Amino acid sequence: MTLVYIVAGEASGDVLGARLIAALRARRPDLEFAAIGGPRMAEQGVPSLFDYRELALMGLLEVLPKIFRLKRLLTDAAADVATRRPAVLVTIDSPGFTLRLAEMVKPIGIPIVHYVAPQVWAWRPGRVMKLRRKVDRILCLLPFEPIFFEAAGIPVTFVGHPVLESGADQGDAARFRAAHGLTDADRPIIVMPGSRRMEASRLLPVFGAALRIAAARLPGLRPVLPVAPIVAEAVRAAARDWPAAPILVDGLAAKHDAFAAVAASGGAGLIKSGTSSLEMAMAGIPHVVAYRVNPITAAIVRRLVKVPHASLVNLLAEREVVPERLQEDCTPEALAEALLAPMLDPAVAAAQRAGFAEALAHLRAPEGLPSQAAAEAVLRMLDQPAA
Incomplete structure (x- = not known):
């Protein structure tokens, strides 16, 4: 044996x-x-x-x-x-x-x-x-x-990279819209604050504030959050005062259906830095990468980090394909502007998607x-x- x-x-x-x-x-x-x-x-x-x-x-x-x-x-x-x-x-x-x-x-x-x-x-x-x-x-x-x-x-x-066989680009948009009763006026967007409690608790308030700003400029936004069970309750609590009730999805198939619905409707993503940026690239969803830690940790990390980008998409492309809003730049106003840019300007969305193809080819x-x-x-x- x-x-x-x-x-x-x-x-x-x-x-x-x-x-x-x-x-x-x-x-x-x-x-x-x-x-x-x-x-x-x-x-x-x-x-x-x-x-x-x-x-x-x-x-x-x-x-x-x-x-x-x-x-x-x-x-x-x-x-x-x-x-x-x-x-x-x-x-x-x-x-x-x-x-x-x-x-x-x-x-x-x-x-x-x-x-x-x-x-x-x-x-x-x-x-x-x-x-x-x-x-x-x-x-x-x-x-x-x-x-x-x-x-x-x-x-x-x-x-x-395993994202290439993840199925992130194989979801069913129609199935997702039907399952959640979305109308033609609804514009779903992906929101991913992280799968760990500490990450989610730090990012959810600023994400919520950014969504309020974005919703005032572009009506019909509907946040969709693929969440791990460990942070689901924290997400529900944080989202009570969001401008639109979020759709929480659990499971791989539902998440990929959500990706397809967002991509098909010209939506975008507001996500924590990490592998989720590659998932967005696979699904063809323009997005903004965000991260925030306590100031002491941030000061230490800045002295230790040896790479120019937080997003793996940007590291692979060796340039900023997707905007990164980190630490002091991770503000509601900055996130809302970066989230809306590809939704309001097709050229911005097309430029990101071209960069996705370039980055994924390296994987x-x-x-x-x-x-x-x-x-x-x-x-x-x-x-x-x-x-």
């Missing part, structure tokens, strides 16, 4: 793990799997050692009460890997947990592949040397990452879909002779 052990610490990693399992099985039906993951990997017939949601904590106040439980989960995971002795261990994103696990099991001699490179290239380049001692190969999502990690002596494979790996390229890289690790 050849066992592949896959570890993911949050929902996005669970999706990547499920796709990787399917792609590996398509090439090697004889493989067996063990996992720490969630429902998507369970759908592939691979149950989790424990509920991965126990790892989905952010911020000191959330972590401290559960620190001993988290340590126990880490110990249990390391013991399970050591007992099962897989042919390869694949850790996915969530470096706070997965790379600690990798460090604990590395002395056993199991090959370790880390899927989704930590963004040390953006603001912690000194940490790359520590990473070299924990993993044997990194599977990168972004085309400029291999040069950085290879320079530190870490083998790297660029596998492409395609040489070997098929991202999950297929990742599977090939893992199989090559399996085929390597033992050291």
Whole structure:
């Protein structure tokens, strides 16, 4: 039996793990799997050692009460890997947990592949040397990452970004409008304040104020919020005084239908910086990227950040395709102006969409879909002779 052990610490990693399992099985039906993951990997017939949601904590106040439980989960995971002795261990994103696990099991001699490179290239380049001692190969999502990690002596494979097979561009606009009773006068817009409580609580008030300004200039705006269950109640509370009742959607299919409805009606997006910018690009939705942290954190980040843009679309295009309104510039007035610009001026919308195509073209790996390229890289690790 050849066992592949896959570890993911949050929902996005669970999706990547499920796709990787399917792609590996398509090439090697004889493989067996063990996992720490969630429902998507369970759908592939691979149950989790424990509920991965126990790892989905952010911020000191959330972590401290559960620190001993988290340590126990880490110990249990390391013991399970050591007992099962897989042919390869694949850790996915969530470096706070997965790379600690990798460090604990590395002395056993199991090959370790880390899927989704930590963004040390953006603001912690000194940490790359520590990473070299924990993993044997990194599977990168972004085309400029291999040069950085290879320079530190870490083998790297660029596998492409999973947004390319996310289905973000495959939604059904008519189905969404019918499901939510939208009329021809309604102009849906996407609002994404983040999937973590701290992010959402900091951005929702300024987003609400921006929407009030925008609605006064362009009637009929209807905010649509794809939300994670963990922040749904906070969103509902913050949106009580918004100019139009927001539509909250849960689940991948509903989110992609919402994207299609916004794109078809000439809408736009008001989103937190992060992977959601790539989702907007896939769906063809012009948008503005926003972010705000406390002033002390902002001062520290400014000294550490080594990249010129917050949006991945802008980083890939090497220019500002979408407007970024960060920290002091993240004001209701600035956000409203940037949100409305592509809705009021077709040339602005067309320019953004042209930039999307340019950026997304950089995300395609040489070997098929991202999950297929990742599977090939893992199989090559399996085929390597033992050291």
